[in-house]
Amino acid sequence: MDFCIGAAAAMAATLLTNPFDVLKTRTHLQGELKTRGNYVAHYKGPFQSIAIIIKKEGILALQKGLLPSVLNQGVRNGIKLGFYGWLSNSGYLCDAGNRTIFYNSLVASAFGGGVGAFLGTPLYTLTTQFQAKASPEIAVGYQHEHTSLVQALKTTYNASGVRGLWKGTNANVVRSVVGAAAQLTTFTQTKEVLREYEVFRYSRVLTAFIAGTFGGICQSLLQTPFDLVCVRVNNQYVDPTGRGALYQGMIDCFYKIVKYEGVLGLYKGFLITHIKNGRHTTLYLMFWELLKAHQYDVRPIKDPTRSCYYDSKDI
Numbered sequence: 001m002d003f004c005i006g007a008a009a010a011m012a013a014t015l016l017t018n019p020f021d022v023l024k025t026r027t028h029l030q031g032e033l034k035t036r037g038n039y040v041a042h043y044k045g046p047f048q049s050i051a052i053i054i055k056k057e058g059i060l061a062l063q064k065g066l067l068p069s070v071l072n073q074g075v076r077n078g079i080k081l082g083f084y085g086w087l088s089n090s091g092y093l094c095d096a097g098n099r100t101i102f103y104n105s106l107v108a109s110a111f112g113g114g115v116g117a118f119l120g121t122p123l124y125t126l127t128t129q130f131q132a133k134a135s136p137e138i139a140v141g142y143q144h145e146h147t148s149l150v151q152a153l154k155t156t157y158n159a160s161g162v163r164g165l166w167k168g169t170n171a172n173v174v175r176s177v178v179g180a181a182a183q184l185t186t187f188t189q190t191k192e193v194l195r196e197y198e199v200f201r202y203s204r205v206l207t208a209f210i211a212g213t214f215g216g217i218c219q220s221l222l223q224t225p226f227d228l229v230c231v232r233v234n235n236q237y238v239d240p241t242g243r244g245a246l247y248q249g250m251i252d253c254f255y256k257i258v259k260y261e262g263v264l265g266l267y268k269g270f271l272i273t274h275i276k277n278g279r280h281t282t283l284y285l286m287f288w289e290l291l292k293a294h295q296y297d298v299r300p301i302k303d304p305t306r307s308c309y310y311d312s313k314d315i
Contacts, residue, residue, distance in 0.1 A: 002089070005291045006081025007074040013284035014073045019062035020276035021069060023049045025131040027269030028231040029141030033246065033260040042138040046272055056135040065130030068149050072123035073284075079116035080180055081288055084108050100188045106181050113180025117173045122165040124172055125234040126152045132235050142237045142245075160242045167242065168233040171250035175226035182222045183281055187215035204289050212285035216278035224273050225266035229253045 014021075023046065031039040043049040053061050084105075087093050093104045117124070129144040129152070146152040156164045190211040194200040200207045233253050237245040247253040257265050 002085035003078045003082025006085065006288060007078025009081065009284045009287035009291055010073040010077030011070045012287050013280050014070045015066075016283060017276055017280040018066050018069050019050070020046075020272065020279060021127075022053070022062055022064050022131045023272045024227070024269060024276045025128055025231055025235075026134065026138075026140050027272050028228045029132055029235060031261070031268070032141055032232060033256055035260060036262075042140065043269075043272075046275060049272070052138055053134075056138050061134075064133065065127045068123045068127040068130060068152075072120045072127050075120040075123060076113075076116035076176065077284065079119065080109065080112035080176075080184070083112035083115070084184060085292070100192060102185065102189065105185045105188055109184035110177045110181040113176040113184075114173050116180075117176030118166075118169060121167075121169050121172050122153065122156075124230075125165070125167055126156070128231055128234045132231075141232075141235050144235075159240060160238060163242045164238065167238060167244075168230060168250075171226065171230045171233045171253070174250065175223060175230045178226055179219045179223035179277075183215045183219040186218040187211045187281075187285055190214045204293055205286060208286040208289040209282060212282035213278065215285065216274070216281035219281055220270070220274035220277045223277065224270050225254070227273055227277075228257070228266060228268060232257075 023043065027043050027049070030041060030043055042052060050062065084093075087104075087108050093100055093108060095101055126146070126149065130146060132141050133143055133146070134140065144152075146155070153165070160167070188211075191207055194207050194210060200210075229250055233244065233247050233250060236247060239245070247256065254266075261268070
Protein backbone atom coordinates (compact mmCIF):
# COMPACT_ATOMS: atom_id res chain seq x y z
CA MET A 1 0.00 0.00 0.00
CA ASP A 2 2.88 2.41 0.75
CA PHE A 3 4.12 2.01 -2.83
CA CYS A 4 0.64 2.63 -4.29
CA ILE A 5 0.18 5.76 -2.18
CA GLY A 6 3.54 7.14 -3.30
CA ALA A 7 2.75 6.46 -6.95
CA ALA A 8 -0.74 7.99 -6.74
CA ALA A 9 0.59 11.16 -5.09
CA ALA A 10 3.30 11.68 -7.71
CA MET A 11 1.01 10.94 -10.66
CA ALA A 12 -1.62 13.40 -9.41
CA ALA A 13 1.01 16.13 -9.02
CA THR A 14 2.36 15.46 -12.53
CA LEU A 15 -1.01 16.29 -14.07
CA LEU A 16 -0.57 19.82 -12.71
CA THR A 17 3.16 20.33 -13.23
CA ASN A 18 3.84 18.70 -16.61
CA PRO A 19 3.63 22.06 -18.48
CA PHE A 20 6.61 23.31 -16.45
CA ASP A 21 8.44 20.09 -17.26
CA VAL A 22 7.97 20.85 -20.96
CA LEU A 23 9.46 24.31 -20.41
CA LYS A 24 12.35 22.85 -18.42
CA THR A 25 13.20 20.30 -21.10
CA ARG A 26 13.26 22.86 -23.88
CA THR A 27 15.24 25.39 -21.87
CA HIS A 28 17.87 22.75 -21.10
CA LEU A 29 18.20 21.94 -24.81
CA GLN A 30 18.31 25.56 -25.94
CA GLY A 31 21.77 26.67 -27.11
CA GLU A 32 23.18 23.15 -26.77
CA LEU A 33 27.00 23.29 -26.87
CA LYS A 34 26.96 26.91 -28.06
CA THR A 35 28.39 29.97 -26.34
CA ARG A 36 26.05 32.69 -25.12
CA GLY A 37 24.97 35.00 -27.93
CA ASN A 38 25.60 32.46 -30.68
CA TYR A 39 22.10 31.00 -30.76
CA VAL A 40 18.52 32.21 -30.93
CA ALA A 41 16.89 32.08 -27.51
CA HIS A 42 13.28 31.10 -28.13
CA TYR A 43 12.59 30.49 -24.44
CA LYS A 44 13.48 33.48 -22.24
CA GLY A 45 11.43 32.96 -19.11
CA PRO A 46 8.38 31.13 -17.71
CA PHE A 47 5.64 33.43 -18.97
CA GLN A 48 7.24 34.22 -22.32
CA SER A 49 7.92 30.51 -22.91
CA ILE A 50 4.33 29.56 -22.15
CA ALA A 51 3.08 32.29 -24.47
CA ILE A 52 5.27 31.30 -27.43
CA ILE A 53 4.42 27.60 -27.11
CA ILE A 54 0.69 28.39 -27.09
CA LYS A 55 1.12 30.75 -30.04
CA LYS A 56 3.15 28.34 -32.19
CA GLU A 57 1.74 24.96 -31.14
CA GLY A 58 -1.50 25.50 -29.27
CA ILE A 59 -2.34 25.20 -25.59
CA LEU A 60 -2.33 21.39 -25.61
CA ALA A 61 1.41 21.44 -26.42
CA LEU A 62 2.00 22.37 -22.77
CA GLN A 63 0.99 18.82 -21.90
CA LYS A 64 3.29 17.07 -24.37
CA GLY A 65 4.65 13.78 -23.06
CA LEU A 66 1.97 13.64 -20.37
CA LEU A 67 1.32 9.87 -20.54
CA PRO A 68 4.96 8.72 -20.25
CA SER A 69 5.57 11.47 -17.69
CA VAL A 70 2.70 10.31 -15.44
CA LEU A 71 3.76 6.67 -15.74
CA ASN A 72 7.40 7.59 -15.12
CA GLN A 73 6.54 9.50 -11.96
CA GLY A 74 4.35 6.64 -10.78
CA VAL A 75 7.21 4.16 -11.13
CA ARG A 76 9.98 6.39 -9.78
CA ASN A 77 8.18 7.96 -6.86
CA GLY A 78 6.06 4.94 -6.09
CA ILE A 79 9.27 3.03 -5.41
CA LYS A 80 11.05 5.94 -3.70
CA LEU A 81 8.21 6.96 -1.37
CA GLY A 82 7.00 3.40 -0.88
CA PHE A 83 10.45 2.19 0.17
CA TYR A 84 10.95 5.20 2.43
CA GLY A 85 7.50 4.77 3.98
CA TRP A 86 8.03 1.07 4.58
CA LEU A 87 11.34 1.69 6.32
CA SER A 88 9.81 4.45 8.42
CA ASN A 89 6.87 2.28 9.49
CA SER A 90 9.31 -0.51 10.35
CA GLY A 91 11.23 1.77 12.70
CA TYR A 92 14.50 1.92 10.77
CA LEU A 93 14.53 5.67 10.26
CA CYS A 94 13.78 6.88 13.80
CA ASP A 95 15.68 6.90 17.08
CA ALA A 96 14.27 6.08 20.52
CA GLY A 97 12.86 9.60 20.79
CA ASN A 98 10.90 9.19 17.55
CA ARG A 99 13.19 11.62 15.72
CA THR A 100 14.35 10.95 12.18
CA ILE A 101 17.95 9.72 11.98
CA PHE A 102 19.57 11.99 9.37
CA TYR A 103 21.97 9.50 7.78
CA ASN A 104 19.41 6.69 7.71
CA SER A 105 16.93 9.01 6.01
CA LEU A 106 19.59 10.16 3.55
CA VAL A 107 20.57 6.62 2.54
CA ALA A 108 16.96 5.38 2.36
CA SER A 109 15.80 8.23 0.13
CA ALA A 110 18.88 7.99 -2.11
CA PHE A 111 18.55 4.22 -2.52
CA GLY A 112 14.82 4.37 -3.26
CA GLY A 113 15.36 7.22 -5.69
CA GLY A 114 18.11 5.33 -7.50
CA VAL A 115 16.12 2.10 -7.88
CA GLY A 116 13.04 4.00 -9.06
CA ALA A 117 15.11 5.94 -11.58
CA PHE A 118 16.69 2.79 -13.00
CA LEU A 119 13.35 1.08 -13.53
CA GLY A 120 11.76 4.24 -14.92
CA THR A 121 14.59 5.13 -17.34
CA PRO A 122 12.77 4.13 -20.58
CA LEU A 123 9.76 6.25 -19.60
CA TYR A 124 11.97 9.18 -18.58
CA THR A 125 13.84 9.06 -21.89
CA LEU A 126 10.65 9.05 -23.95
CA THR A 127 9.12 11.79 -21.80
CA THR A 128 12.11 13.99 -22.63
CA GLN A 129 11.87 13.23 -26.34
CA PHE A 130 8.13 13.89 -26.52
CA GLN A 131 8.48 17.18 -24.64
CA ALA A 132 11.35 18.35 -26.85
CA LYS A 133 9.34 17.87 -30.05
CA ALA A 134 8.28 21.36 -31.14
CA SER A 135 7.15 23.49 -34.04
CA PRO A 136 10.08 24.14 -36.42
CA GLU A 137 10.11 27.87 -35.55
CA ILE A 138 10.89 27.20 -31.89
CA ALA A 139 12.51 23.75 -32.03
CA VAL A 140 15.59 23.07 -29.89
CA GLY A 141 17.69 19.93 -29.67
CA TYR A 142 17.20 16.79 -31.74
CA GLN A 143 13.58 16.26 -32.84
CA HIS A 144 12.33 12.68 -32.44
CA GLU A 145 9.39 11.72 -34.66
CA HIS A 146 7.34 9.74 -32.16
CA THR A 147 3.61 9.37 -32.67
CA SER A 148 2.62 7.42 -29.55
CA LEU A 149 4.17 5.83 -26.49
CA VAL A 150 3.78 2.30 -27.83
CA GLN A 151 5.29 3.26 -31.19
CA ALA A 152 8.19 5.03 -29.46
CA LEU A 153 8.95 1.98 -27.31
CA LYS A 154 8.84 -0.33 -30.33
CA THR A 155 10.99 1.96 -32.47
CA THR A 156 13.61 2.40 -29.77
CA TYR A 157 13.75 -1.31 -29.04
CA ASN A 158 13.94 -2.28 -32.72
CA ALA A 159 16.75 0.21 -33.32
CA SER A 160 18.92 -0.41 -30.26
CA GLY A 161 17.38 -3.23 -28.24
CA VAL A 162 17.16 -3.16 -24.45
CA ARG A 163 20.30 -1.04 -24.32
CA GLY A 164 18.48 1.69 -26.23
CA LEU A 165 15.57 1.69 -23.79
CA TRP A 166 17.98 2.17 -20.89
CA LYS A 167 20.06 4.84 -22.61
CA GLY A 168 21.42 7.42 -20.17
CA THR A 169 20.82 5.18 -17.14
CA ASN A 170 23.94 6.35 -15.29
CA ALA A 171 23.00 10.03 -15.57
CA ASN A 172 19.40 9.29 -14.71
CA VAL A 173 20.23 7.28 -11.59
CA VAL A 174 22.81 9.78 -10.31
CA ARG A 175 20.36 12.63 -10.90
CA SER A 176 17.66 10.87 -8.91
CA VAL A 177 19.95 9.79 -6.09
CA VAL A 178 21.09 13.38 -5.57
CA GLY A 179 17.60 14.83 -5.94
CA ALA A 180 15.81 12.26 -3.77
CA ALA A 181 18.38 12.50 -0.97
CA ALA A 182 18.14 16.29 -0.90
CA GLN A 183 14.38 16.37 -1.28
CA LEU A 184 13.12 13.77 1.18
CA THR A 185 15.76 14.37 3.84
CA THR A 186 15.10 18.12 3.84
CA PHE A 187 11.35 17.48 3.85
CA THR A 188 11.40 15.18 6.87
CA GLN A 189 13.86 17.32 8.84
CA THR A 190 11.88 20.51 8.17
CA LYS A 191 8.63 18.78 9.08
CA GLU A 192 10.04 17.73 12.44
CA VAL A 193 11.20 21.27 13.22
CA LEU A 194 7.78 22.68 12.31
CA ARG A 195 5.95 20.13 14.44
CA GLU A 196 7.56 21.61 17.53
CA TYR A 197 5.00 24.40 17.12
CA GLU A 198 1.37 23.65 17.88
CA VAL A 199 -0.02 25.44 14.83
CA PHE A 200 1.82 23.01 12.56
CA ARG A 201 1.31 19.89 14.66
CA TYR A 202 -2.38 19.77 13.85
CA SER A 203 -2.22 20.91 10.23
CA ARG A 204 -0.79 18.29 7.90
CA VAL A 205 -1.42 20.39 4.80
CA LEU A 206 0.35 23.52 6.04
CA THR A 207 3.26 21.52 7.46
CA ALA A 208 3.68 19.48 4.29
CA PHE A 209 3.40 22.60 2.12
CA ILE A 210 6.21 24.45 3.91
CA ALA A 211 8.41 21.37 4.32
CA GLY A 212 7.84 20.43 0.67
CA THR A 213 8.81 23.94 -0.40
CA PHE A 214 12.14 23.65 1.40
CA GLY A 215 12.62 20.18 -0.05
CA GLY A 216 12.04 21.54 -3.54
CA ILE A 217 14.58 24.34 -3.05
CA CYS A 218 17.31 21.94 -1.95
CA GLN A 219 16.45 19.54 -4.76
CA SER A 220 16.72 22.27 -7.40
CA LEU A 221 20.03 23.62 -6.09
CA LEU A 222 21.72 20.21 -6.09
CA GLN A 223 19.94 18.48 -8.96
CA THR A 224 19.81 21.11 -11.74
CA PRO A 225 23.23 20.27 -13.31
CA PHE A 226 22.34 16.56 -13.32
CA ASP A 227 18.87 17.38 -14.67
CA LEU A 228 20.44 19.31 -17.54
CA VAL A 229 22.83 16.48 -18.36
CA CYS A 230 20.03 13.92 -18.20
CA VAL A 231 17.85 15.83 -20.65
CA ARG A 232 20.68 16.19 -23.16
CA VAL A 233 21.96 12.62 -22.94
CA ASN A 234 18.46 11.21 -23.30
CA ASN A 235 17.36 13.47 -26.14
CA GLN A 236 20.43 13.13 -28.39
CA TYR A 237 20.35 11.05 -31.54
CA VAL A 238 22.00 7.63 -31.28
CA ASP A 239 23.22 5.31 -34.02
CA PRO A 240 22.12 1.64 -34.26
CA THR A 241 24.93 0.61 -31.91
CA GLY A 242 23.58 2.94 -29.23
CA ARG A 243 26.43 5.44 -29.49
CA GLY A 244 25.38 9.03 -28.87
CA ALA A 245 25.92 11.66 -31.55
CA LEU A 246 26.98 14.37 -29.09
CA TYR A 247 27.83 12.71 -25.79
CA GLN A 248 29.42 9.39 -24.89
CA GLY A 249 27.90 9.50 -21.43
CA MET A 250 27.30 11.58 -18.32
CA ILE A 251 30.93 12.63 -17.70
CA ASP A 252 31.48 13.56 -21.34
CA CYS A 253 28.29 15.63 -21.27
CA PHE A 254 29.41 17.52 -18.15
CA TYR A 255 32.80 18.19 -19.76
CA LYS A 256 31.36 19.49 -23.04
CA ILE A 257 28.80 21.73 -21.35
CA VAL A 258 31.51 23.38 -19.24
CA LYS A 259 33.84 23.61 -22.26
CA TYR A 260 31.37 25.25 -24.64
CA GLU A 261 28.86 26.95 -22.34
CA GLY A 262 30.89 27.64 -19.21
CA VAL A 263 30.34 26.50 -15.63
CA LEU A 264 27.17 28.59 -15.38
CA GLY A 265 25.86 26.61 -18.33
CA LEU A 266 25.22 23.78 -15.88
CA TYR A 267 22.51 25.95 -14.30
CA LYS A 268 20.85 26.92 -17.56
CA GLY A 269 17.11 27.28 -17.01
CA PHE A 270 17.44 27.17 -13.22
CA LEU A 271 14.37 29.34 -12.60
CA ILE A 272 12.08 27.17 -14.72
CA THR A 273 13.69 24.03 -13.28
CA HIS A 274 12.96 25.24 -9.77
CA ILE A 275 9.40 26.22 -10.62
CA LYS A 276 8.83 22.70 -11.94
CA ASN A 277 10.71 20.84 -9.19
CA GLY A 278 9.45 23.10 -6.42
CA ARG A 279 5.78 22.86 -7.39
CA HIS A 280 5.96 19.14 -8.11
CA THR A 281 7.77 18.37 -4.86
CA THR A 282 5.40 20.48 -2.78
CA LEU A 283 2.28 19.03 -4.40
CA TYR A 284 3.16 15.36 -4.36
CA LEU A 285 4.53 15.44 -0.81
CA MET A 286 1.33 17.18 0.32
CA PHE A 287 -0.74 14.54 -1.47
CA TRP A 288 1.50 11.86 0.08
CA GLU A 289 0.90 13.17 3.60
CA LEU A 290 -2.87 13.32 3.08
CA LEU A 291 -3.04 9.85 1.58
CA LYS A 292 -0.93 8.43 4.41
CA ALA A 293 -3.23 10.04 6.97
CA HIS A 294 -6.24 8.42 5.31
CA GLN A 295 -4.43 5.07 5.10
CA TYR A 296 -3.65 5.04 8.81
CA ASP A 297 -7.20 6.03 9.69
CA VAL A 298 -8.46 3.02 7.75
CA ARG A 299 -5.61 0.60 8.54
CA PRO A 300 -3.50 1.74 11.54
CA ILE A 301 0.08 0.50 11.70
CA LYS A 302 0.85 -2.02 14.42
CA ASP A 303 3.16 0.18 16.49
CA PRO A 304 2.86 3.92 15.73
CA THR A 305 5.51 4.80 18.30
CA ARG A 306 8.12 3.31 15.92
CA SER A 307 6.97 5.33 12.90
CA CYS A 308 8.46 8.72 11.99
CA TYR A 309 5.06 9.65 10.60
CA TYR A 310 3.75 10.05 14.11
CA ASP A 311 4.81 12.51 16.76
CA SER A 312 4.92 11.13 20.29
CA LYS A 313 2.75 14.07 21.40
CA ASP A 314 -0.03 12.93 19.09
CA ILE A 315 -0.30 9.38 20.49
